[in-house]
Amino acid sequence: MPPAYDLLVIGDANPDVIVGPLAEPLAFGQREQLADSGTLTLGGSAAIMACGAARLGLTVAFAGRVGDDDAGRYVRDELTAHGVDTRALTLDPARPTPLTVVLTRGEDRAILTSPGTLTATSGRDVPHDLLTRSRHVHAASFFLQPRLAEDLPGLFATARAHGATTSLDTQDDPSGAWDPAALHTVLAGTDILLPNAREARHLAGPGGDTPELAATILAARVPLVVVKNGADGALCHDGRGLSTTPALTLTPLDTVDTVGAGDSFDAGFVAATLHGHPAHRALTFAAVCGALSTRAHGGTRAQPTWDEALAHTTLSGAPTS
Structure with a gap:
């Protein structure tokens, strides 16, 4: 039976409230501070990646959990509007939808998240037929979803047994523990690892003091490591050698908001890979997707189409699946 989807994305989805830029540090003591802009938009690393991949022309399904509340219905409707299949997005009647507030200041940002259903999301939220009928399975925000993190190695194993490839963007670990045992288990079933430099x-x-050194170490554990390095571009290591690409600089491209740029990068890399491009070309295409996504507030509003991203890369025409 042929695959039903190019991509299954597993993980977090929530509304983002993005406020900024702040002119000074956040002040408590009941002080009122003003910012130039505030935006309500779809957030969650997995959700933004899914939307970016659908925008690039992939057939995308999403599996995860939100609350059976106004925020959860907003998430579902936004994913659907972006062309993502949400039949595996569970509406939980007992827990609220996660909420994230992003405060920006210059090129930096602070992120505050109320986990809600993230702590209840698990492998049970991922239908078996989606795992077995998708060409690629991507998971995000590993450390925010402890039950899903426990189940993810088994989910990846099932997907790979049915011919799929896998990718993981762990995102940050709020606890700061970066549990080596948990990571060892999940990385053993991961084909593409997509962290940022930090x-x-x-x-x-130990020993991973630079993005290049970190990629070299991680490439001994994962077939392909792809590191997003902000204004310095991106790099990847396949266990044999290192490839790099510069960050995209366009005029008059105006960077409005970098929230979700890394997730749009992930979407670009997976899309180019599924279209048969080698890692070094997928790297360049992904960097373009990440940069173009910064043209508007929020992670999804400026994500490029395949042709828009292609116009800024050296890929030789739109490939076929």
């Missing part, structure tokens, strides 16, 4: 250093442990 996360890569934590994941690599």
Whole structure:
């Protein structure tokens, strides 16, 4: 039976409230502070990645859990509007939808998340037929979903047994523990690891002091490591050698908001890989997708189409699946 989806995305989905930029540090003491903009938009690393991949033309399904509340219905409707199949998005009657507030200041940001259903999301939220009929399975926000983290190695094993490839973007670990045992288990079933430079250093442990060193260490555990390095571009290591790409600089491209840029990068890399491009070309395409996504507030509003991203890369025409 042929695959029903190009991509299954597993993980977090929530509304983001993005406020900023702040002109000074956040002040308590009941002080009122003003910011130039505030945006309510779809958030969650997995949700933003799913929307980006659908925008690039992949057929995408999403599996996860939100509350049976106004926020949860907003998430479901936004994913659907972006072309993502949400039949496996569970509406939980007992727990609220996660909420995230992003405060920006310059190029930095603070992220506050109320976990809600994230602590209840598990492998039971992922239908078996989606695992067995998707070409690729991507998971995000590993450390925010402890029950899903426990189940993820088994989910990846099932997907790979049915011919799928897998990828993981762990995102940050709020506890700061970066549990080596849990990571060892899940990385054993991961084909593509997609951290940013800071996360890569934590994941690599001792010796991973630079993105290049971290990628080299991690490439001994995962077939392909792809590290997002902000204004310095991105790099990948396949266990044999290192490839790099610069960050996209366009004029008059105006960077409005970098929230979700890494997730749009993930979508670009997976899309290019599924279309048969080698890692070094997928890297360049992904960097373009991440950069173009910063043209508007929120993670999904400026995500590029395949043709828009292609216009800024050296890929030789739109490939076929």
